[in-house]
Amino acid sequence: MKFKHFFWDFDGTLFDTYGRIARAAQKSLRDHGVDVTMEELMPAVKVSIPHAWKTFAPQFERKELSSTYHQYAEEEGYDTMQPYPGAIRMLEAVVENGGCNYLYTLRGKSALEALDYYGLKGLFRDCVTSLDGFPGKPAPDALNHLVEKFSLDTKECIMMGDRDIDLNAGFNAGMSAALFDPEGWYTDFPIDRRYNTFFDMTADLVWEKCEKNLQVRDLFDMQERLQKQFESKWGGITPKRGREQTLWMVGEIGEVIDIIKKNSAEKIMTRPELKRLLAEELADVSMYLYDVLLCYGITPEEFAEVYLEKHLHNMGRDYHREHVEKYGK
Numbered sequence: 001m002k003f004k005h006f007f008w009d010f011d012g013t014l015f016d017t018y019g020r021i022a023r024a025a026q027k028s029l030r031d032h033g034v035d036v037t038m039e040e041l042m043p044a045v046k047v048s049i050p051h052a053w054k055t056f057a058p059q060f061e062r063k064e065l066s067s068t069y070h071q072y073a074e075e076e077g078y079d080t081m082q083p084y085p086g087a088i089r090m091l092e093a094v095v096e097n098g099g100c101n102y103l104y105t106l107r108g109k110s111a112l113e114a115l116d117y118y119g120l121k122g123l124f125r126d127c128v129t130s131l132d133g134f135p136g137k138p139a140p141d142a143l144n145h146l147v148e149k150f151s152l153d154t155k156e157c158i159m160m161g162d163r164d165i166d167l168n169a170g171f172n173a174g175m176s177a178a179l180f181d182p183e184g185w186y187t188d189f190p191i192d193r194r195y196n197t198f199f200d201m202t203a204d205l206v207w208e209k210c211e212k213n214l215q216v217r218d219l220f221d222m223q224e225r226l227q228k229q230f231e232s233k234w235g236g237i238t239p240k241r242g243r244e245q246t247l248w249m250v251g252e253i254g255e256v257i258d259i260i261k262k263n264s265a266e267k268i269m270t271r272p273e274l275k276r277l278l279a280e281e282l283a284d285v286s287m288y289l290y291d292v293l294l295c296y297g298i299t300p301e302e303f304a305e306v307y308l309e310k311h312l313h314n315m316g317r318d319y320h321r322e323h324v325e326k327y328g329k
Contacts, residue, residue, distance in 0.1 A: 001094075001097045001098070001099055001205065001206050001207075001208065002158075002204070002205050002206075002208055003099070003156055003157060003158040003176065003205060004098070004099045004100065004156040004157075005099065005100050005102065005150075005152055005156055005157040005158070006094050006099060006100070006101050006102065006157075006158055006160055006205075007102045007103075007104050007143060007146070007157065007158065007159045007160065007170065007175070008091075008101060008102065008103050008104065008105075008160050008161075009104065009105055009159075009160060009161040009162060009163070009166045010103065010105035010107050010111045010114075011105065011107060011162075012046070012161075012162035012163065012180075013084075013160055013161050013162045013166070013180050014083055014084065014087050014091075014103075015081055015082065015083055015084065015087075015114065016081075016082055016083070016084050017080070017081050018042065018045060018046065019080060020073060020076045020080040020081065021045055021049070021073065022038055022041050022042050022045045023038075023072070023076070024069050024070075024072035024073035024075075024076075025041060025045055025049060025052050025069055026038060026041055027068070027069075027072045028065050028066075028068040028069040028072060029041075029056055029057055029065070031068050032057060032060055032064075032065065032068075034056055034057045036056050040056075041056070043185070044056065046163065046185050047163070048165075049066065049069065050062060053065045053066070074110075078114070078117055078118075081114055083118060083120075084180075084182070084198055085197075085198065085221060086197060086198025086199050086201075086202065086217070086218075086221055087198050088118070088120065088123075089198065089202060089215065089217055089218060090198045090201060090202045090206070091120065091123040091124075092123065093202050093206045093207070093213075094123075094206060095123055096213070097206055099206075100125040100150075101123050101124045101125060102124060102125055102126050102127070102128070102146055103115070103124050103126075103127035103128065103129070104127075104128045104142055104143060104146070104159070104169075105127075105128070105129055105130070106129075106130050106136055106137065107129060107130060108129055108130045108131050109129065109131060111127070111129055112127060112129065115127070125150070126146060126149070126150070128142045128145070128146065136165075137165040137166060137168070137169040138164075138165045138166075138167075138168035138169040138171075138172055139169065139172070140169055140170075140172035140173035140174075142169075143157075143159065143169060143170065143172075143173035143175065144173055147173065147175075154173065154174040154175045155175075157170075157173075157175035157176065158170065158175060158176040158177060158178055158193075158205070159171075159173070159175055159176070159177040159178070160177075160178050160180060160201075161177065161178075161179065161180065162179065162180050162181060162185075162186075163185075163186070164186060164189055167179060167189070167191060176193070177191065177193070178191070178193035178194070178195065178201070178205070179191050179193065179194045179195070180195050180196075180198075180201065181194060181195070181196065182196050182197065184196075193205075197221070197225060198221075199218065199221045199222060199225060202218075216300050216303060216304045216307075217300040219286070219290050220290055220293070220294065220299075220300045220303075222290075223287060223290040223291055223294060224237065224294055226287075227291065227294065237291070237294045237295055238295060239295055239296055239297070240295075241291075241295050242292055242295035242296050245288050245291040245292045245295055246288075246292050248288050248291075249285055249288035249289055249291075249292060252281060252284040252285045252288055253285055255281045255284070256278065256281045256282055256285060259274070259277060259278050259281060260278070
């Protein structure tokens, strides 16, 4: 793992919330007679809400606009405040490999409530919100407080954010920083660590020197990413392609059969290159399996639930009795 201490921004980094933020800002502006499209508003909101007020409604007091904005923002439930795909797995991977997560957000108590709602509070060592009264980003005061509180080495710390103020807060605190930019808002920002997906982030920052303990969701994410990358050539993930991918999976099973048929078990177990080849062919089978699941819209949660139910059922089965009842001997 490249770092031990991960400091996380909330909006636009861990949680996909800019849609609801922009909608609330749009409603507040309309209440004040300012009509702005979402396409016009989003770049300004991405900078900050005060920046949006200054850009589209400089004639109004900021407090007046913010008052109605907060009312609209709270009207939407957790359906529009969800962790990005792979974010929870990243947080878990940090903890699993001996690291610590910290939250540093300009949002108030709603950030802590969201962590509670999604059962994520236990994955964080500490949290700093607007309620703690530190100067806003990119001031490093809040990060400096956490570093001093836990006697951290800033060389082992990294600030994770989706905006320049997040990254500069990390740099100003003497730590590293990484940009999460799935929609390409900050393509010109000079930074080495830049990620479009949480899988890429986890693979680079956590798994680099650790055992790659893939989970069901990781395998789904990897295949979905591969299919999207070659969508124009392969046709994308659709139910119609489910049959095709199933047939390809059966073909790969044939490759596995061919290896086992031509080589004894002892030969496979004593020749590392042969064992590796078998593993590669089995990996191909698995990849097509996850393609099929994606094609038919089966989610990681649904697959994991069914798999666990089947496992528990099989663990309690009396196979001998079932065989006798079915075949009479």
